[in-house]
Amino acid sequence: MSLRDRIGSLFKGPEELNLTSGGIGRPLFYLSLPIVITNLLQTAYNLVDTIWLGQYSETALAAIGMGFPVVFFLISLGLGISIAGSILVAQNVGAGDEEQAEFAASQTVTFAIVASLVLGAAGYFLVGDMLQVIGGPADVVAEATAYLEIISLGMVFMFAFFVFMSLMRGYGDTITPMLVMFVTVVVNMILDPFLIFGWGPFPELGVAGAAYATIFSRALATVIGMTIMFRGNRGVQIHVEDMVPDPAYLRKILRVGVPASIENTGNSIAVMLMLFIVTPFGETVIAAYTVGVRMFSVIFLPAIAVGRGVETMAGQNIGAREQERAGRATNFAAKAMFGVLAAVGVLTWLGAPNIVAIFSDDPEVVEIGRLFLRYVAPTFGFTGIFHAYKGGFRGAGKTLTAAAISISMLGLVRLPVAYFASGEMGYEGIWLAFAVSNVAGAAIAFAWYMRGTWRDAALTDDTPDVGPAPEADPEPATDD
Numbered sequence: 001m002s003l004r005d006r007i008g009s010l011f012k013g014p015e016e017l018n019l020t021s022g023g024i025g026r027p028l029f030y031l032s033l034p035i036v037i038t039n040l041l042q043t044a045y046n047l048v049d050t051i052w053l054g055q056y057s058e059t060a061l062a063a064i065g066m067g068f069p070v071v072f073f074l075i076s077l078g079l080g081i082s083i084a085g086s087i088l089v090a091q092n093v094g095a096g097d098e099e100q101a102e103f104a105a106s107q108t109v110t111f112a113i114v115a116s117l118v119l120g121a122a123g124y125f126l127v128g129d130m131l132q133v134i135g136g137p138a139d140v141v142a143e144a145t146a147y148l149e150i151i152s153l154g155m156v157f158m159f160a161f162f163v164f165m166s167l168m169r170g171y172g173d174t175i176t177p178m179l180v181m182f183v184t185v186v187v188n189m190i191l192d193p194f195l196i197f198g199w200g201p202f203p204e205l206g207v208a209g210a211a212y213a214t215i216f217s218r219a220l221a222t223v224i225g226m227t228i229m230f231r232g233n234r235g236v237q238i239h240v241e242d243m244v245p246d247p248a249y250l251r252k253i254l255r256v257g258v259p260a261s262i263e264n265t266g267n268s269i270a271v272m273l274m275l276f277i278v279t280p281f282g283e284t285v286i287a288a289y290t291v292g293v294r295m296f297s298v299i300f301l302p303a304i305a306v307g308r309g310v311e312t313m314a315g316q317n318i319g320a321r322e323q324e325r326a327g328r329a330t331n332f333a334a335k336a337m338f339g340v341l342a343a344v345g346v347l348t349w350l351g352a353p354n355i356v357a358i359f360s361d362d363p364e365v366v367e368i369g370r371l372f373l374r375y376v377a378p379t380f381g382f383t384g385i386f387h388a389y390k391g392g393f394r395g396a397g398k399t400l401t402a403a404a405i406s407i408s409m410l411g412l413v414r415l416p417v418a419y420f421a422s423g424e425m426g427y428e429g430i431w432l433a434f435a436v437s438n439v440a441g442a443a444i445a446f447a448w449y450m451r452g453t454w455r456d457a458a459l460t461d462d463t464p465d466v467g468p469a470p471e472a473d474p475e476p477a478t479d480d
Helices: 005-009 025-056 057-094 099-134 137-153 154-173 175-197 209-229 247-281 283-299 301-319 323-357 363-395 399-425 428-451
Strands: none
Touching: 005 247, 025 057, 025 209, 025 283, 025 301, 025 323, 057 099, 057 154, 057 209, 057 247, 057 283, 057 301, 057 363, 057 399, 099 137, 099 154, 099 209, 099 247, 099 428, 137 154, 154 175, 154 209, 154 301, 154 399, 175 209, 209 301, 247 283, 247 399, 247 428, 283 323, 283 363, 301 323, 301 363, 323 363, 323 428, 363 399, 363 428, 399 428
């Protein structure tokens, strides 16, 4: 077998995967592997920016560290729409209703575009004030503001690509988003140094250059992704006639999506509140915190990807009335990801100083970042458990359950521990808070999984007919 054949055997499209019968491990692996790679490529946007801006100046590195939580907050306000679309597509595919799956996808695209335009406009005018409230060195705030204003203007492209990935994943196609992401990441990697440092004919733009490179790359991804979905030759297809806003279907999307948006918004608020605790310790600690958080975004990719795979697998099985199989898939994923990430935690603990040194050559940043990684590394396995169970809850349409668990982990555990421990231990108290909250999140998620009530009903029970809204739109099963 050639190398190309060996690589090709690792990826299987939805036509080759049976998510509702047979074994669990193999289809979950084939579904999740492209998501791992897609998320790794998506994270490459942030890591490439971090590496180049770290070489540009410590101020630039700190600025993007302050800016990212605000971007996360703006996106989170509307991201629930794409999550709802993914779940509705998955459950309708599992129920064998292809037409309704396509209608769900088309409506999701319409409402996501509207939401992105509103949030982008609001973000452009508000990001400066948001950063002033967070505080920090004046030069860092100024550069972070410039970065965020550009990102806000391109918010529609950020949203559109997230929607493309979510809808294709709900259908069971995780390969196509991976390939599109690869193309656009390469473009971003090429543009970044030219726009940041002013290579060749380009002006030196610093942090703003990283923002322009990201938006251009996202725009390219949007054009490619939407073209694929309109053609319908891969994954779920969208139709212009189905994109006419349907108020009844908007209510369904909101019932599923609002809790997901609350979860993501709550998480982003928690991340921003963490900056209130971090920034008083100064620019060096902010830089080390930025490096550590970015590293976690890479290290936790397998858990997040498997969680998304479980979301699709649980969704299709519940749509097919295979609730017990949905539960088994979720539990299998939790055990597997605990083992994988526990091993990664050992390697991270051992290599912590070398990992931080990739992003900064400042000895103080390296030392503080080393401590951050070593505090958190022993709890990596618990993060795997947390994401696997959350994926199962989401796939079942229990987005409120997932939101409650996630917000509890961050808002009721991580932030209070960070606040009080940092008063006693300095910045090391913040690092301790990450470790404590990872363990607590896993424990809460496991306890709710054991209740079993999260898999009681399917959203297809109340799906309206394709086209005009029905006379009655009964409520779906309420969240536990």
